[in-house]
Amino acid sequence: MEKLRYERPVIKKLETGMPNKFGLRTEYYPKTQIDGVSIKELIKEHGSPLFVISENTIRSTYQQAKRAFTTRYPKVQFAWSYKTNYLNAVCNVYHQEGSWAEVVSGFEYDKAIANGVNGKKIIFNGPDKSRNDLTKAIKNDSILHIDHLDELYTIIELADELNKKPRVAIRVNMDTGIYPMWDRFGFNYENGQAWDALNKIMRSGKMDLVGLHTHIGTFMLSPNAYSIATSKLVDLALGLQQKYNHEIHYLDLGGGFCSRNTLKGAYLPGDDTNPTFDDYAEAITTVLINSSFPQEKMPTLILETGRALIDDAGYLITSVIANKRLSGGKRATIIDAGVNIMFTSFWYEHKITPAQNFTHYSEDTVLYGPLCMNIDVIRESISLPLLNKGDQMVIHSVGAYNMTQWMQFITLRPKIVLIDMDERVHVIRDKETIEDIENQESTPDYLKKFNL
Amino acid sequence: MKINKNIAISDNGFVFNPNTGESFSVNQLGVDIINQLKNDETLDKITEEIITKYSVDEATAEKDLSDFIGLLQHHSLIESNEKK
Numbered sequence: 400m401e402k403l404r405y406e407r408p409v410i411k412k413l414e415t416g417m418p419n420k421f422g423l424r425t426e427y428y429p430k431t432q433i434d435g436v437s438i439k440e441l442i443k444e445h446g447s448p449l450f451v452i453s454e455n456t457i458r459s460t461y462q463q464a465k466r467a468f469t470t471r472y473p474k475v476q477f478a479w480s481y482k483t484n485y486l487n488a489v490c491n492v493y494h495q496e497g498s499w500a501e502v503v504s505g506f507e508y509d510k511a512i513a514n515g516v517n518g519k520k521i522i523f524n525g526p527d528k529s530r531n532d533l534t535k536a537i538k539n540d541s542i543l544h545i546d547h548l549d550e551l552y553t554i555i556e557l558a559d560e561l562n563k564k565p566r567v568a569i570r571v572n573m574d575t576g577i578y579p580m581w582d583r584f585g586f587n588y589e590n591g592q593a594w595d596a597l598n599k600i601m602r603s604g605k606m607d608l609v610g611l612h613t614h615i616g617t618f619m620l621s622p623n624a625y626s627i628a629t630s631k632l633v634d635l636a637l638g639l640q641q642k643y644n645h646e647i648h649y650l651d652l653g654g655g656f657c658s659r660n661t662l663k664g665a666y667l668p669g670d671d672t673n674p675t676f677d678d679y680a681e682a683i684t685t686v687l688i689n690s691s692f693p694q695e696k697m698p699t700l701i702l703e704t705g706r707a708l709i710d711d712a713g714y715l716i717t718s719v720i721a722n723k724r725l726s727g728g729k730r731a732t733i734i735d736a737g738v739n740i741m742f743t744s745f746w747y748e749h750k751i752t753p754a755q756n757f758t759h760y761s762e763d764t765v766l767y768g769p770l771c772m773n774i775d776v777i778r779e780s781i782s783l784p785l786l787n788k789g790d791q792m793v794i795h796s797v798g799a800y801n802m803t804q805w806m807q808f809i810t811l812r813p814k815i816v817l818i819d820m821d822e823r824v825h826v827i828r829d830k831e832t833i834e835d836i837e838n839q840e841s842t843p844d845y846l847k848k849f850n851l
Numbered sequence: 852m853k854i855n856k857n858i859a860i861s862d863n864g865f866v867f868n869p870n871t872g873e874s875f876s877v878n879q880l881g882v883d884i885i886n887q888l889k890n891d892e893t894l895d896k897i898t899e900e901i902i903t904k905y906s907v908d909e910a911t912a913e914k915d916l917s918d919f920i921g922l923l924q925h926h927s928l929i930e931s932n933e934k935k
């Protein structure tokens with residue numbers, strides 16, 4: 400083995416920008432525009448709160464991720480994880496960049512088809528695929544990632560019924576040294592379930608086993624877990640080659656890369672400490688390249704990266720409703736965006752920047768949303784300058800999951816706009832109206848009248 | 852010599868000492884050494900590891916290691932109540 404270049408061990412104390420118990424001062428400059436579009440103008444035109452998506456950031460982040468992998472490994476394919484953000488406009492930016500679709504439900508599957516994605520380029524994951532969903536996907540030659548044996552047997556039945564050879568892979572779960580281990584999806588590597596499923600598929604002769612899949616977790620701080628996962632999938636693929644002389648086309652390492660966000664309770668900003676695309680790419684591709692696949696038969700590497708691709712492209716502009724002093728003396732600011740549309744505030748200490756000039760006096764503040772609920776806290780502690788009623792602030796890196804997991808609660812969900820590459824603003828999802836909600840309801844006749 | 856086992860260390864070289872609230876950055880070899888210390892490896896064993904893995908002679912590796920240990924002590928990452 401060739402020895403590594405030596406650099407003596409060093410340790411340096413970090414003096415500047417030390418976080419205190421109030422967290423880092425978020426910003427020293429106001430964020431007055433996004434991609435050249437004024438925030439005040441956006442709010443005037445579209446109302447507050449407002450989700451804003453930067454097409455430029457989506458494309459540049461995607462290209463950066465792609466480059467990290469393609470410079471290290473020849474065959475790489477991304478598949479956009481719909482659940483992360485399935486606004487059609489967003490999905491289509493990824494499809495224009497060359498991403499396939501990765502879906503986990505019949506609803507998402509139909510969305511991908513409606514967006515015009517070729518059925519062959521849809522990966523269908525998840526534990527709940529109905530017989531109907533499976534039939535549709537098999538007819539379209541989509542790739543089914545089998546989650547459990549019940550599904551495997553249904554696919555065997557459908558193969559006979561439809562007289563087709565479904566393209567399948569299995570989802571494998573495994574120990575990658577990470578706690579908690581995600582063992583509820585797919586077939587376990589260590590206890591032999593995965594091999595059991597592979598044997599069933601190969602012996603049935605009714606399916607075309609095209610790949611192997613795993614998704615080891617989300618916001619994985621350790622690139623090394625991906626090395627372990629890759630080597631376990633490689634091991635299965637080589638085993639299939641040996642046992643059945645069967646060649647796998649791809650290994651799908653799922654999603655799970657960290658975005659630049661800061662996890663709650665972390666002492667340093669995620670931007671400084673989270674692994675980069677290069678770190679993950681190095682961990683995965685090194686294992687692939689050093690594996691014993693023959694050069695011309697290296698499998699394609701599929702990635703279902705979600706949050707790391709979209710988080711930074713999303714902003715939420717919100718306005719100050721009121722300021723308060725809590726009984727203990729702490730300052731509280733109430734804003735017009737609550738946790739019902741900012742699901743990720745349960746996980747992250749989102750970076751938040753005032754949208755107008757401010758003085759350099761700042762104070763430890765708790766940021767509350769407008770819901771009449773105690774859990775409605777956007778940031779428990781953030782050092783913010785004094786903001787007045789009607790001022791705006793920008794919550795950064797909200798692109799992943801918020802626009803799919805948001806809830807309609809006591810008010811209507813806001814608009815979403817996309818700023819395109821030429822700084823033009825497009826509404827890609829309109830504000831909900833009361834009719835949207837009421838149309839779903841019906842009141843039995845006998846409940847329509849009352850006397851108060 | 853005992854490393855303070857509470858200290859948190861990330862793959863890419865951030866060290867946090869929860870006892871004092873101080874943060875540090877270390878380079879890759881520093882990360883490796885701290886991790887080995889947390890696993891109670893002896894200094895001899897660590898030196899041996901370094902010279903098999905890196906292109907460095909034993910004397911330099913030993914000297915740099917003891918220098919590094921000194922720094923860890925200085926920053927109270929190692930409990931230095933033991934006799935040398």
Ligand SMILES: Cc1ncc(COP(=O)(O)O)c(C=O)c1O
Pocket residue numbers: 480483501524525614616617618653654655656703704705706707799
């Ligand atoms: C199967 C699968 N692939 C990809 C993803 C995307 O993960 P992430 O956003 O962590 O990259 C998920 C998310 O849970 C998933 O379940």
